[in-house]
Amino acid sequence: xxxxxxxxxILNPPILFFFLGMAAVFVKSDLEIPAxxxxxxxxxxxxxxxxxxxxxxxxxGITQEVVLTLLAAMLMAxxxxxxxxxxxxxxxxxxxxxxxxxxYGSISAVxxxxxxxxxxELGIQFDGYMVAALALMESPAIIVGLILVNLFSVDExxxxxxxxxxxxxxxxxxxxxxxxxxxxxxLTGEHGWKVLEPFTQGLFYGVLTFFLLDMGLVAARRIKxxxxxxxxxxxxxxxxxxxxxxxxxxxxxxxSMPQGDSLLFAVLCASASYIAVPAAMRLTVPEANPxxxxxxxxxxxxxxxxxxxxxxxLYGINxxxx
Numbered sequence: 001x002x003x004x005x006x007x008x009x010i011l012n013p014p015i016l017f018f019f020l021g022m023a024a025v026f027v028k029s030d031l032e033i034p035a036x037x038x039x040x041x042x043x044x045x046x047x048x049x050x051x052x053x054x055x056x057x058x059x060x061g062i063t064q065e066v067v068l069t070l071l072a073a074m075l076m077a078x079x080x081x082x083x084x085x086x087x088x089x090x091x092x093x094x095x096x097x098x099x100x101x102x103x104y105g106s107i108s109a110v111x112x113x114x115x116x117x118x119x120x121e122l123g124i125q126f127d128g129y130m131v132a133a134l135a136l137m138e139s140p141a142i143i144v145g146l147i148l149v150n151l152f153s154v155d156e157x158x159x160x161x162x163x164x165x166x167x168x169x170x171x172x173x174x175x176x177x178x179x180x181x182x183x184x185x186x187l188t189g190e191h192g193w194k195v196l197e198p199f200t201q202g203l204f205y206g207v208l209t210f211f212l213l214d215m216g217l218v219a220a221r222r223i224k225x226x227x228x229x230x231x232x233x234x235x236x237x238x239x240x241x242x243x244x245x246x247x248x249x250x251x252x253x254x255x256s257m258p259q260g261d262s263l264l265f266a267v268l269c270a271s272a273s274y275i276a277v278p279a280a281m282r283l284t285v286p287e288a289n290p291x292x293x294x295x296x297x298x299x300x301x302x303x304x305x306x307x308x309x310x311x312x313x314l315y316g317i318n319x320x321x322x
Contacts, residue, residue, distance in 0.1 A: 017213040021220065026220060041211040048207075049116070050185065051196065053181075070132055073136050073265070077139075081102050087236070099292070103296070104141075107134055109174065126261050127258075175276060219298050219299045242270070244270045271305055274294055
């Protein structure tokens with residue numbers, strides 16, 4: 001692989017600020033971001049990427065390519081939790097296996113946004129409708145994870161409510177804001193984009209950079225949690241994203257996605273949720289250990305993807321799309 005891709009990715013300001021956040025924890029600096037600010041920035045990023053995706057979707061229209069991409073996204077969101085569950089069950093109990101599997105079947109919006117910024121830096125075009133794929137991959141993984149718990153759990157006293165499950169899957173804040181912004185962008189089109197462009201475009205990279213600084217702080221603190229699990233989960237958190245990205249690229253090649261869209265699709269397949277799914281799992285699968293499914297996604301998979309994974313997947317695209 002061309003090492004210049006990794007270097008160019010690492011030398012982006014958002015990635016360097018991610019390292020700065022990790023360094024602050026390792027050297028025991030008192031750097032701290034007040035709690036409401038990361039939440040606000042997270043909501044802003046979901047709003048901005050969703051709105052832009054809606055505007056781009058109305059430009060492209062609902063074509064066969066769009067429909068195939070969205071179907072492929074939902075297929076991966078259901079398939080990944082199922083096969084990873086049986087791998088995890090070799091070492092972990094049913095509850096931890098299902099929670100981690102759901103985490104890896106879902107997506108990381110910030111990883112997707114970082115990959116979008118990487119493509120923009122390289123001048124590689126991508127379609128805005130990929131945001132719709134992002135929105136559709138969040139909820140199915142939660143539902144599949146909970147189905148797996150109920151199929152394999154032997155605890156008959158365990159309470160389960162489908163209305164609550166569906167509410168958590170489809171109406172959690174990140175999914176609701178992302179889908180809502182996508183629809184508003186689709187309805188208002190180019191006029192809406194011109195009105196909000198100073199806010200949605202001008203501030204975007206600054207907010208992303210500050211958010212990744214906070215992610216660096218959180219990820220460094222979570223690394224300690226992995227000491228309890230040994231090498232199995234660390235290897236899982238690195239190898240499974242590579243495998244999922246490979247499957248995603250094979251699907252992208254089969255349905256003839258362009259290179260930029262293929263990278264974003266691979267990143268969606270390779271990423272893991274550390275916001276929406278953990279929130280749902282804490283409520284619906286309290287038997288699972290949050291330090292396992294949060295720390296693997298946030299302390300290992302997230303930094304791996306934004307530092308090495310994104311350039312690695314682009315290298316695979318350059319190799320097979322020639």
